[in-house]
Amino acid sequence: MVEVRALFVGDDYRTEVWISDSAAKAIKNYAGTKENPRGALLKKIKRYSLNGFRAWERRDGPITHEWDGVFRIGHRSSLFRVIGFYGGSKRSEFIIADAYLKRGQQLSAPDRDRIDAFARIRKEKLWRKVDDD
Amino acid sequence: MTKAKDLLHILAEFEESPESVGIDLRLDLADLVIRHLDGQGWTQKQLAQRTGMQESFISRIIHAESNCTFEVAGRIMHALGVRVQLRETLLGRQQFLDSVFTAGSDRIPLQSQEATDGQESSRARIFRVREATTQPENQRLRLAKTG
Numbered sequence: 001m002v003e004v005r006a007l008f009v010g011d012d013y014r015t016e017v018w019i020s021d022s023a024a025k026a027i028k029n030y031a032g033t034k035e036n037p038r039g040a041l042l043k044k045i046k047r048y049s050l051n052g053f054r055a056w057e058r059r060d061g062p063i064t065h066e067w068d069g070v071f072r073i074g075h076r077s078s079l080f081r082v083i084g085f086y087g088g089s090k091r092s093e094f095i096i097a098d099a100y101l102k103r104g105q106q107l108s109a110p111d112r113d114r115i116d117a118f119a120r121i122r123k124e125k126l127w128r129k130v131d132d133d
Numbered sequence: 134m135t136k137a138k139d140l141l142h143i144l145a146e147f148e149e150s151p152e153s154v155g156i157d158l159r160l161d162l163a164d165l166v167i168r169h170l171d172g173q174g175w176t177q178k179q180l181a182q183r184t185g186m187q188e189s190f191i192s193r194i195i196h197a198e199s200n201c202t203f204e205v206a207g208r209i210m211h212a213l214g215v216r217v218q219l220r221e222t223l224l225g226r227q228q229f230l231d232s233v234f235t236a237g238s239d240r241i242p243l244q245s246q247e248a249t250d251g252q253e254s255s256r257a258r259i260f261r262v263r264e265a266t267t268q269p270e271n272q273r274l275r276l277a278k279t280g
Contacts, residue, residue: 005137019137031143040152040156042140044197047160058167060177062196069188 002127004095008045017045018047018087018129019096024079026099030080040076045082045096048073053086068119079105083115085122095127157198162206166194169213184213 004018019027031039048056048063053071056063062072066083073082079102087093091096097118102111121127170180177195181188186208191254193199194209201209210217 006259007137019140021136023135024137024140026166028139028143031140031147039140039143042144043147043153044138044160047164051164055164056167058195060192060195062163067237074196076193085192098163102225 002095002097002121003130004097004127005130007096008049013049015049015054015091016093017049017096018093020098020127023082023084023096023099025080029098030101041080045073046074050093052091054091066115066117070115070119071124079103081117083118085118085126095122097121097127147191153156155200156197159194159199161271163197165215166191166209166213171216180212181210184208242276 002020003026004020004068005024006016007024008017008021010016019079028048030041044062051089053063057071058064061076064072064074066072069085071084071086073084073096077122081100082096083100085097087095096116100114107115166180170177175183177191178188180186181191183190186205190199191209194201206217
């Protein structure tokens with residue numbers, strides 16, 4: 001069971017964003033790198049959330065459907081990827097389940113397995129919201 | 134254990150920085166380009182061809198990961214048939230975003246620009262892109278700073 005906490009939640013956000021602790025840790029570690037000075041990626045995710053993720057979905061990014069309902073948020077200047085899925089049928093909330101640095105341009109077998117695993121988590125709703133305390 | 138609130142602290146710090154305002158502008162441009170690409174039914178490759186730019190550069194614009202000059206922005210807007218202006222706002226950020234993201238294609242209600250948020254307005258003078266779709270025979274880029 002993947003536990004997720006509120007990141008961008010409230011009336012201001014067209015797509016509310018919830019995030020797992022493991023993804024939060026990966027993004028925190030990524031913040032402060034040369035490619036992501038002090039949280040630029042977070043700022044982008046916040047904007048996507050305010051606009052609604054759907055407005056930023058494109059085949060060529062920044063939010064791209066991988067398969068089976070799993071999406072990636074790309075950061076073009078690096079291979080860092082944020083992986084998640086919509087939590088409800090109305091696409092009003094997005095669950096950031098994972099974030100990691102890819103090892104190459106092409107998806108590796110472990111990358112694919114990872115996406116398959118999150119597709120299963122989405123399909124079987126093996127995630128739940130928890131308080132931030 | 135890193136939690137969501139740790140990320141919010143990082144973001145809050147970042148949003149106090151000049152770099153954050155630059156990212157806002159990049160995101161404004163990316164948002165504008167994406168919506169007009171969708172409106173025209175174009176791919177980024179088609180936009181690249183129409184502007185004579187590399188597709189990879191258009192991709193970086195869409196990902197809000199590229200600086201570009203006014204001349205380059207002008208070429209992109211011209212190709213999309215969009216006229217843009219830079220306008221200055223002293224709005225509080227959230228109030229401003231509310232007005233931007235709830236309005237239609239003309240995304241910055243002028244009357245809302247009179248409202249202020251003391252804390253934010255004393256800290257930031259944020260330039261934003263105002264857009265208006267133009268007729269093809271009247272395509273041009275107009276950059277204006279208004280007080």
